[in-house]
Amino acid sequence: MTGQSLTQTLETPTASRRGQILEGMRRGLIGRCPNCGQGKLYRAYLKVTPCQACGHDNTQYHADDAGPYFTILLVGHIVIGPMLFMPFIWRAPTALVIGTTLPTIAVLTLLLLPRVKGAIIGLHWALNCKGDPSGEAF
Numbered sequence: 001m002t003g004q005s006l007t008q009t010l011e012t013p014t015a016s017r018r019g020q021i022l023e024g025m026r027r028g029l030i031g032r033c034p035n036c037g038q039g040k041l042y043r044a045y046l047k048v049t050p051c052q053a054c055g056h057d058n059t060q061y062h063a064d065d066a067g068p069y070f071t072i073l074l075v076g077h078i079v080i081g082p083m084l085f086m087p088f089i090w091r092a093p094t095a096l097v098i099g100t101t102l103p104t105i106a107v108l109t110l111l112l113l114p115r116v117k118g119a120i121i122g123l124h125w126a127l128n129c130k131g132d133p134s135g136e137a138f
């Protein structure tokens with residue numbers, strides 16, 4: 001890599017590039033193909049499929065563990081974080097706290113996971129970050 005190409009690589013993204021990144025993430029967030037925004041991203045709960053509308057192969061973008069990682073991060077901040085600042089929760093009956101908290105965490109996790117994974121796939125699409133065709137991890 002020459003010095004000039006390294007400089008070009010490190011430049012901040014242009015407004016159109018940022019727009020493409022945000023658009024790809026937005027489309028993935030709502031479960032649509034990041035390439036066209038029309039076709040579905042998933043054929044099952046988390047199973048990525050090639051786009052039925054434009055034919056783009058969305059399976060080439062590997063979100064790997066980023067989806068669960070950011071989902072856990074979000075759910076932790078949304079549910080667990082506020083609990084630490086509410087002392088009445090720690091005085092409530094254990095069965096009540098567990099009975100309300102665990103279903104909340106489960107539902108929130110199941111709702112957020114495909115959206116977060118879709119946003120990551122949209123980001124990979126915008127950055128043209130394709131996974132290894134052999135499927136091997138680094």
Ligand SMILES: [Zn+2]
Pocket residue numbers: 033034035036037038039051052053054055056
């Ligand atoms: Zn498409």
